[in-house]
Amino acid sequence: MSLALKKRVLGIALLVLTVWPVGQIASTELFETSPWKFAAWGMYSLPDSRPGVRIEVEAVGRFEKRPWEEVGMDLAPLVRRFQFLREYLGLLVQPDALAEAILERHPEWPAITIVVQDLFLDPETALIASVDRRIVYRR
Numbered sequence: 001m002s003l004a005l006k007k008r009v010l011g012i013a014l015l016v017l018t019v020w021p022v023g024q025i026a027s028t029e030l031f032e033t034s035p036w037k038f039a040a041w042g043m044y045s046l047p048d049s050r051p052g053v054r055i056e057v058e059a060v061g062r063f064e065k066r067p068w069e070e071v072g073m074d075l076a077p078l079v080r081r082f083q084f085l086r087e088y089l090g091l092l093v094q095p096d097a098l099a100e101a102i103l104e105r106h107p108e109w110p111a112i113t114i115v116v117q118d119l120f121l122d123p124e125t126a127l128i129a130s131v132d133r134r135i136v137y138r139r
Contacts, residue, residue, distance in 0.1 A: 032090035032118065045121050046128060050083040052117035053095070055102065056134075063113050072105050086116065099137040111138040 024040050027033045035042040055071045056063035068076075078098045085093040095114045102112055114135045122129045 028090075031092050032120070033092070034087050034090065037088045046119055049087075049119060051086045051119075052115075052130075053079055053083060053098075054115045054117075056113040056115060057106075057109050058111040058113075063111075071102060075101055075105070086118075090118075095135060096137075099135070103137060103139065111136060113137075 020039070024035075024038065025042070027038075028035050028040070028042065034040070034048075035045050036048045055066050055068070057066050068079075075098065078101055082093065082095050082098050086095075095116065099112060099114055103109065106112075114137070116133045116135070117130050118133065119128055119130050121127075
């Protein structure tokens, strides 16, 4: 390997190592991607955990929580897939496929809310907190 090629390879490696942390921080801030994934630099800022998912069903103008046994335990693979993707890609992943499967399985439900519980590091308190994000799906 020539000296010029070695310098070029070293230059590219240094550029990637310089740009990667900035891109990782930006994706974590903007899209809440996992600080544990994609060779992240802030991996110890949060515990490595999957988001929580629960279902609420519209009944008489309000939403009521439903146990997974009632929603359908056979939907567990879809829930796990959503949790896996959400853990990696954060807000870039929405539970649309899961909602479609639930609404197809329960035609008597006029609307559902999928509640996704994500963890984050609260910059004001420096403590780990959670946020519930509600996504409503209507027929």
